[in-house]
Amino acid sequence: MSAVLIIGASxxxxxxxxxxxLQQGQTVIWLSRTTADFSDPxxxxxxxxxxxxxxxxVSHQNFFSSVIEAVQQHQVGLIFNCIGWxxxxxxxxxxxxxxxxxxxxxxxxKTLLLNLEVPVFYLQGLWxxxxxxxxxxxxxxxxxxxxxxxxxxxxxxxxxxxxxxxNQWIKTASIELRRSNKTAALVTLHPGTxxxxxxxxxxxxxxxxxxxxxxxxxxHLAEVAQQLQAEQSGLLLNWDGxxxxx
Ligand SMILES: NC(=O)c1ccc[n+]([C@@H]2O[C@H](COP(=O)([O-])OP(=O)(O)OC[C@H]3O[C@@H](n4cnc5c(N)ncnc54)[C@H](OP(=O)(O)O)[C@@H]3O)[C@@H](O)[C@H]2O)c1
Numbered sequence: 001m002s003a004v005l006i007i008g009a010s011x012x013x014x015x016x017x018x019x020x021x022l023q024q025g026q027t028v029i030w031l032s033r034t035t036a037d038f039s040d041p042x043x044x045x046x047x048x049x050x051x052x053x054x055x056x057x058v059s060h061q062n063f064f065s066s067v068i069e070a071v072q073q074h075q076v077g078l079i080f081n082c083i084g085w086x087x088x089x090x091x092x093x094x095x096x097x098x099x100x101x102x103x104x105x106x107x108x109x110k111t112l113l114l115n116l117e118v119p120v121f122y123l124q125g126l127w128x129x130x131x132x133x134x135x136x137x138x139x140x141x142x143x144x145x146x147x148x149x150x151x152x153x154x155x156x157x158x159x160x161x162x163x164x165x166x167n168q169w170i171k172t173a174s175i176e177l178r179r180s181n182k183t184a185a186l187v188t189l190h191p192g193t194x195x196x197x198x199x200x201x202x203x204x205x206x207x208x209x210x211x212x213x214x215x216x217x218x219x220h221l222a223e224v225a226q227q228l229q230a231e232q233s234g235l236l237l238n239w240d241g242x243x244x245x246x
Contacts, residue, residue, distance in 0.1 A: 002077030003027035007048070007122050010034040012196030013141065013221070014082035016214035018043070020222050027074050031067065046070060051113055054121050064125035071129055078225055079138045081122055085114035086159055086198045095201070096156040108158045115162035120169055131180040137228050139221070140170050142188035142236065149245040167236050167246055174234035185233045189224060191217050192239035212239075 004021045006014045009030040018028045018036065027042045035045050046067060054060065071079075088094040094107050119140055123130075130136055145156055146163025167188045174186040193199055193210050194217040203211055212220070220239040227241055236244045 003029060003044075003071075003074035005029045005031060005071055005076045005079045006082065007031045007080065008082035008084075008141075009036070011082040011084075012198070012214040013191050013194055013217050014080065016218035017080055017082070017221060020215075020218040029070055029074060029076065044070065044074065051118050054118060057121055057124065060121075060125065067125065068129050071126070076129075077133070077135060077137065079126065079136070080221070080225075081119055081138070081140045083114060083118050083122070084141060084143070084198065085111065087201060096159050098155050100157065103157055108161075111158035111162045112165070115159065116165050116169065119166060123170075123173060130177060130184060130186070133181070134183045135230075136181070136184045137225055138184070138186045139189045139225055139228070140166065140187070141191055142166050142170075144190040144238070144244060146188075147236065147244055147246060164246075171234045171236075171246070178233060183230050185228045185230050187228065187232060187234065188236045189221065190236070190238050190244060191221060 004026055006018050006028060008014050009018050010032040014032070015036070018030055021028050022040045022042055025042070027044065029044045029046060030036050031046045031048050033048045033050055036043060049060065049063060086096055092106065094110065097103050097107070123140070130138060143159070143163045144150060145160050146167050148164055151160065170186060170188045177184050177186050192212050193206060194212045194214055195203070196214065217239065224237055224239065224241050236246060238244050
């Protein structure tokens with residue numbers, strides 16, 4: 001049985017995905033700045049660099065050589081990247097914009113770093129594995145608010161824009177990937193509103209029943225991954241498998 005790589009595994013959703021696949025008896029490679037708070041014989045941990053350390057991509061060739069060695073050794077067939085960022089409670093306090101006047105270079109740069117640059121850093125680092133691994137599936141967590149056609153409410157300028165750019169990046173990379181690996185599927189995925197540190201300040205006005213637990217989300221996303229076909233590569237998918245407009 002092939003293994004699962006979870007990038008940003010200490011996220012609420014990533015951790016729940018890890019537990020889900022371990023319960024199925026699959027090997028999980030936990031790639032995170034933080035080690036898991038549980039142990040399992042099928043859990044492999046790789047320490048991730050902090051985003052401040054990833055600014056110079058070229059200097060991480062050794063890191064990616066060891067990641068690729070691990071994914072090859074465990075025959076990883078499924079990859080989730082869960083890295084993302086929305087707000088910060090510590091100083092300087094940063095929150096998604098309600099109006100344009102609240103935008104700032106600090107907020108925009110941090111939002112782009114963690115929702116676009118760091119995900120692309122991992123995609124590029126894993127590229128040599130993606131182009132030659134038959135049937136590989138790579139699911140990049142994104143957000144429905146990054147859909148430009150779906151934007152009816154406004155607000156959250158930086159986060160929306162970073163996720164829209166991420167969707168475009170993954171779509172573009174899926175076209176390049178298809179040229180060398182027709183069996184691969186590379187998609188963006190909206191996990192649904194999930195109880196986590198990221199969503200905590202924004203849960204108050206949610207319609208009843210909309211907030212999912214990380215465990216529920218992990219089950220949904222694992223189902224999407226299970227059904228994912230190479231022909232769907234490049235799409236933005238919802239947590240229930242529906243195709244969302246860009
Ligand atoms: N929760 C929701 O309602 C919701 C809705 C739509 C989309 N999403 C998306 O789903 C994904 C997971 O969300 P979540 O709610 O599970 O998030 P979370 O619990 O807040 O976890 C955030 C993740 O981002 C990484 N991260 C944060 N700051 C970082 C830094 N300075 N350097 C490197 N990595 C950093 C963490 O990596 P480490 O593992 O290294 O700590 C962690 O994996 C995100 O992309 C989010 O945008 C979530």
